[in-house]
Amino acid sequence: MASVADPGMQYAHCEANDGCALAFQTSLPLGGPDARYRRCVLLLHGFSGSSAYFARNFAALRGRFWVVAPDMRGHGNSGRPRGGYHVARLAADLRDLVAHLRAACPDVDVAVVPVGCSIGAAVLWTYVELFGRADFAGVAFVDQAPLQDRSPFGAWDAGRAHRGCYDEATTLAAQRAWIDDAAAAHRDLVRSCLGYRHEPEPGDGVSDEQARRDEEFFTRISARCDGEWLARLLADHTRYDHREAVELITVPTLVMAGRRTGCFPLEGMRETVRRVEAARPGLGLAKMSVFDSGHWLFYEEPERFNREIAEFVDSCSR
Numbered sequence: 609m610a611s612v613a614d615p616g617m618q619y620a621h622c623e624a625n626d627g628c629a630l631a632f633q634t635s636l637p638l639g640g641p642d643a644r645y646r647r648c649v650l651l652l653h654g655f656s657g658s659s660a661y662f663a664r665n666f667a668a669l670r671g672r673f674w675v676v677a678p679d680m681r682g683h684g685n686s687g688r689p690r691g692g693y694h695v696a697r698l699a700a701d702l703r704d705l706v707a708h709l710r711a712a713c714p715d716v717d718v719a720v721v722p723v724g725c726s727i728g729a730a731v732l733w734t735y736v737e738l739f740g741r742a743d744f745a746g747v748a749f750v751d752q753a754p755l756q757d758r759s760p761f762g763a764w765d766a767g768r769a770h771r772g773c774y775d776e777a778t779t780l781a782a783q784r785a786w787i788d789d790a791a792a793a794h795r796d797l798v799r800s801c802l803g804y805r806h807e808p809e810p811g812d813g814v815s816d817e818q819a820r821r822d823e824e825f826f827t828r829i830s831a832r833c834d835g836e837w838l839a840r841l842l843a844d845h846t847r848y849d850h851r852e853a854v855e856l857i858t859v860p861t862l863v864m865a866g867r868r869t870g871c872f873p874l875e876g877m878r879e880t881v882r883r884v885e886a887a888r889p890g891l892g893l894a895k896m897s898v899f900d901s902g903h904w905l906f907y908e909e910p911e912r913f914n915r916e917i918a919e920f921v922d923s924c925s926r
Contacts, residue, residue: 610685611658611832614666617675619685622708624701628692631685632678632705633659635670638712644674645716647925648709649917651677652702654726654903655845656797656830656838658684661725664910665917673921674718678705680731682837684829693840695727695848699734706743719745719925723917725906726752726871727841733850736857746860746924748917751869751903753876754850754883762851768876770846772800779846783839790835794827800870801826803902807868826904854880855887861894862920864913869903 613619617633624630636642649669653661659677669675679686680698691697702722710718720743724732729752741747756770766774773782785793799805802822804812814822861884865877877896884894897916901908 611660614660614663616670617666617677622705624681624687624704626689626692628681628687628689628701630678630681630687630701630705631659632676633666634677635666635673635675638709640713642674644670644672645713645718646674647672647921648674648676648718648720649921650706650720650722651675652722652724652728652731653677653680653683654728655842656683656794656833657726657826658829658832660684660829661904662906665906665914668910668914669918672918676705676709678702680728682841683833688834688837693837694844695730695734695841696738698727698731699738702731702735703739703743719921721746721748721921721924723748723750724752725750726903727845728752730754730845730848730850733853734848737850737853741857741859744859746862746920747857748862748864748920749877749880750864751866751871751877751905753872754854754879755848755876756846757849759849761849767873768879770872770876771870773842773846779843782842786835786839786842790831791827793835794830795823797830798823798826801903803866803868803900803905803908806870806902809868822907851879851883854883857884857893858888859893860920860924862916863894863896864899864905864916865896866899866902866905866908868901869905871903874898 613633622630651662658679662677729749758769758774804814863880881894881896899905899909906913
């Protein structure tokens with residue numbers, strides 16, 4: 609069953625170049641005189657997620673910006689092709705979506721600022737590598753390192769790689785989990801991505817009832833995806849090394865990281881800042897913001913996330 613749009617949002621669709629239907633939520637109808645069309649915040653969800661992930665962010669951001677949140681293929685309300693389980697395919701889909709949005713507003717010079725969360729960040733790095741950065745006024749990456757695997761190249765070890773999926777054996781184990789016991793995999797994802805679950809602290813103030821509702825919210829979204837398709841996407845995502853692609857970024861860059869994430873060490877996520885700055889020294893293009901929550905920091909600390917994204921978009925579109 610298709611999901612309904614969040615309050616203040618509406619679902620629309622476009623078509624990828626291979627015919628796959630791509631669904632997205634938009635805060636404004638496509639085409640119109642509203643000044644908010646000039647600045648588009650493009651929210652990209654993570655692995656096994658959907659645009660519904662941003663339920664706590666839409667209202668605050670849509671008051672000032674055009675907010676668009678796609679469901680990646682294989683996720684949410686988008687098409688379910690047999691193939692297409694590659695980060696590069698998702699980047700091509702994003703390009704088709706951006707072209708569709710611009711075509712709908714031919715008289716507006718839209719400043720697009722994408723916010724890539726988890727695999728959404730990988731999609732953005734791939735986009736920059738394949739298609740350049742001309743479509744974006746700035747880019748934000750949320751709790752994702754540019755390589756999940758450990759690697760002999762660049763001393764990419766446990767201090768920077770993904771904490772649970774970092775080589776052939778751990779990737780295979782994760783794939784088997786998503787295929788053989790998807791419900792357990794969904795619950796494990798919640799435990800690693802919510803900071804108060806992964807690394808609880810006395811001042812969290814999250815009731816058992818709220819924790820139960822949070823788990824139901826995220827597992828329900830994951831359950832809409834096909835486990836085998838996700839397992840194949842996971843392998844491609846884990847192996848994909850984006851470190852050199854990061855160095856191609858020439859626009860303002862914001863890295864957001866969760867102090868209590870179960871996914872990556874902070875040093876792995878800081879690599880994006882290091883490489884953007886090293887490629888273009890002295891320009892101060894990149895900065896990093898560390899949150900007190902986990903991988904889904906946009907959900908756990910929505911007020912801070914919304915404020916920092918709004919400030920970043922303002923800085924990119926002056």
